[in-house]
Amino acid sequence: xxxxxxxxxxxxxxxxxxxxIPGAVKLASNETHYPPLPHxxxxxxxxxxxxxxxxxxxxxxxxxxxxxxxxxxDEQVAVGCGAVSLLTQLAQxxxxxxEEVLYAWRSxxxxxxxxxxxxxxxxxxxxxxYVHDLDEMAARVTGKTRLIFVCNPNNPTGTAVRRAELVxxxxxxxxxxxxxxxxxxxxxxTDPDVPDGVTLxxxxxxxxxxxxxxxxxxxxxxRVGYAIAxxxxxxxALRQTQVPFAVTSVAQQAALASLEPEAExxxxxxxxxxxxxxxxxxxxxxxxxxxxxxxEANFIWLPLGEHTTDWxxxxxxxxxxxxxxxxxxxxxTISSADENDRLLDAARDLAESVPC
Numbered sequence: 086x087x088x089x090x091x092x093x094x095x096x097x098x099x100x101x102x103x104x105x106i107p108g109a110v111k112l113a114s115n116e117t118h119y120p121p122l123p124h125x126x127x128x129x130x131x132x133x134x135x136x137x138x139x140x141x142x143x144x145x146x147x148x149x150x151x152x153x154x155x156x157x158x159d160e161q162v163a164v165g166c167g168a169v170s171l172l173t174q175l176a177q178x179x180x181x182x183x184e185e186v187l188y189a190w191r192s193x194x195x196x197x198x199x200x201x202x203x204x205x206x207x208x209x210x211x212x213x214x215y216v217h218d219l220d221e222m223a224a225r226v227t228g229k230t231r232l233i234f235v236c237n238p239n240n241p242t243g244t245a246v247r248r249a250e251l252v253x254x255x256x257x258x259x260x261x262x263x264x265x266x267x268x269x270x271x272x273x274x275t276d277p278d279v280p281d282g283v284t285l286x287x288x289x290x291x292x293x294x295x296x297x298x299x300x301x302x303x304x305x306x307x308r309v310g311y312a313i314a315x316x317x318x319x320x321x322a323l324r325q326t327q328v329p330f331a332v333t334s335v336a337q338q339a340a341l342a343s344l345e346p347e348a349e350x351x352x353x354x355x356x357x358x359x360x361x362x363x364x365x366x367x368x369x370x371x372x373x374x375x376x377x378x379x380x381e382a383n384f385i386w387l388p389l390g391e392h393t394t395d396w397x398x399x400x401x402x403x404x405x406x407x408x409x410x411x412x413x414x415x416x417x418t419i420s421s422a423d424e425n426d427r428l429l430d431a432a433r434d435l436a437e438s439v440p441c
Contacts, residue, residue, distance in 0.1 A: 093201050100195055109404040110427050112418040115384050117303045119355050128342040132335055140334035147337045150344050151311055155283050161314050163323035166331040168269055168297040168310030169195050171323055176203035178322035179232045179263050188234035189217045191413055196234050215242040215378040219254040236267040241416035243380030248280040255289045266294045270382035272301035272356050279381055283313055290315035301356050302343045307336040359383050363419045369429050373436045388414040396435055403431040
C-alpha cells in the first residue's frame with residue numbers, strides 16, 4: 086500500500102525554470118544581468134551576522150517603507166516570499182472547492198498550479214492579439230468566480246492593457262470578487278497609457294496590486310515581493326496565510342536598501358538601459374522578418390507557433406538559452422548588449438531555416 090496523496094497531483098502542471106548550461110547565455114528567466122548595487126551588497130553582508138535569529142515575521146519596517154513610498158496605509162501592504170508566494174496565498178484566502186479562478190492564457194505559468202493547489206477551478210480565456218481579452222474575461226465571470234488574475238505587462242508576451250480598458254473591466258467585476266493585478270514588470274513600462282495599478286486602489290477596493298524586488302531590483306535570489314490592497318482585509322488575509330518567518334532578514338534589509346533614493350535612481354538608470362536594448366533587439370528581429378509584439382517588460386515574445394521548439398533548440402545549439410512554450414512561442418529576456426548580440430546572431434542564422 087502506498088501513501089494517499091491528493092488526486093489533483095496526478096494532473097498538476099509543473100513550473101519549468103529556465104535552464105542553465107555552462108558557457109551559454111541564459112535569456113530564459115527574465116532576470117537582470119546587473120549584480121546588486123554595492124551598498125545593497127554591503128547591507129546584505131552587515132545583516133548576515135544576525136541570521137542566527139529569526140526575522141521579523143511581519144516585515145514591519147519594510148512594510149512601512151513601502152506604504153510611505155506608495156502613499157497608502159501600512160495596513161494595506163503585505164510583504165511575502167516573492168510575488169508568486171503572495172499570489173498563492175491570495176488563492177488560498179479567496180477560493181474554496183468548486184469555485185473559480187479566472188485568468189488569460191497564455192499568461193504566467195504559475196496561475197494554473199496555484200489554482201489547482203488551492204482547490205479551485207481554472208477558467209482560462211485566450212489572449213487576443215497577444216493581449217488580455219478583457220471583454221471576454223468580463224463575460225466569463227460567474228457567481229462562482231472568486232479571484233481574477235490580470236498580469237500587466239503579461240508574462241510571457243510582454244504586452245500590456247491600457248487604462249481605459251482596464252478601468253472598464255474593473256467596473257464590470259462584482260465588488261466581492263478579488264482582482265489581482267500582477268505588476269511584476271511594472272518598472273519597465275514606458276507607455277504612459279498603461280496605468281500604475283496603485284492609482285486605481287481608491288476606486289476599486291477589491292483590487293490588489295502585486296510587485297516584486299526580483300526583476301528590476303535584481304534580488305531574484307532573495308525572494309521578496311509585496312502586495313498593496315485596496316481593502317486592508319485582503320492584506321490581512323495574506324498575512325494570515327503566510328508561513329511564519331517567510332521573508333528572511335537578509336531579504337528584508339536588501340529590499341530596504343534598494344528603496345533608498347540613491348539606490349532607486351541607479352536602478353532606474355539600469356532599467357532605462359534595458360528598455361533601450363529592448364527597442365534595439367525588437368527592431369533588429371523585425372528587420373529579420375520575425376513578428377515581435379510590442380513589449381512593456383524586460384523580455385520580448387516571438388510567436389513562432391509549431392516552430393517554437395525547433396527554434397529554441399537552434400538557439401541552444403548556439404549557446405543561447407531562451408524559454409520555449411511549445412506550440413506557442415519563445416520568450417527572450419533582454420540582457421546586456423553583448424548577450425543580446427549573441428541572441429541576434431542566433432536568430433539571424435535560424436531565420437533562414439525556421440519560418441518566422
